[in-house]
């Protein structure tokens with residue numbers, strides 16, 4: 001089934017200016033009118049013009065700070081009026097949507113816990129029907145691209161065409177330095193499926209700690225993503241939520257200035273000739289890889305035949321483990337990473353078992 005989306009690129013929404021990165025910044029949570037205004041002034045001072053602040057906060061434990069609620073929307077309206085910034089916040093229900101529309105919020109985003117929930121997504125989409133407000137959808141907490149696409153489809157069917165995504169990484173039980181697993185593979189897949197869709201990364205929620213913000217932001221830019229949503233607070237140490245991952249406005253300015261922004265492509269003739277030649281080499285290598293794989297499968301078929309004649313089971317676990325261990329070691333010597341060679345060899349082995357099964361069942 002195809003999942004076409006009818007979307008308007010972010011550059012045509014009228015307020016994200018190029019060059020990259022398009023930047024959305026502001027505190028995790030709106031805490032007080034003073035904190036909102038001071039942070040927004042600090043950000044506006046160096047040209048940030050889309051301000052974020054959470055009004056309703058999805059927290060793991062009840063009793064933690066759950067946001068100031070509707071009164072905070074008046075502070076956002078003040079940011080708009082006094083500083084001329086666009087303002088955005090997170091919605092998770094019909095009530096939130098209606099409040100945002102009432103107070104003139106310019107952009108809304110859907111949080112990672114909400115985009116994972118089709119009931120809530122439908123409720124939000126229904127509430128948005130007939131409006132023209134841009135919506136940014138964070139990836140669901142679990143790495144399920146279809147759930148992410150489904151959330152976008154619900155909004156699109158409700159007539160929302162100013163749609164974008166925010167990649168913020170995935171929950172994981174693996175021990176990793178970051179709060180969430182960056183899982184860039186899914187971002188690349190999403191980008192490939194919908195190349196015209198405004199694409200942000202949220203290095204703050206990915207990192208969980210400000211010390212990783214630079215490397216994650218640079219990675220997002222190297223992957224060619226359009227923008228960044230970064231948490232910034234006038235006094236991060238006193239933040240009521242996500243204190244460890246927030247930057248002062250000055251800190252954010254330094255980070256943005258440190259980023260190396262490479263072009264997505266180049267019209268330069270020498271570049272085009274060079275890349276063409278390299279791609280041709282890749283095509284030839286891929287062709288050879290295919291031939292080698294076919295040859296390998298032919299041998300697998302013979303092995304299958306041989307095992308069948310001698311009444312031996314197809315899967316010889318010891319042999320496969322040994323082969324994989326050897327390949328991991330040899331790949332390391334060739335500069336190929338362990339996860340990559342494991343994934344490649346596992347796929348080849350699965351196909352080989354399939355081919356042998358075919359022989360057995362013939």
Ligand code: PEP
Nearest residue numbers: 028054111112113168205
């Ligand atoms: C947020 O942006 O403050 C937030 C709660 O993010 P996420 O939904 O990515 O956890």
Ligand code: MN
Nearest residue numbers: 028231241242
């Ligand atoms: Mn946060």
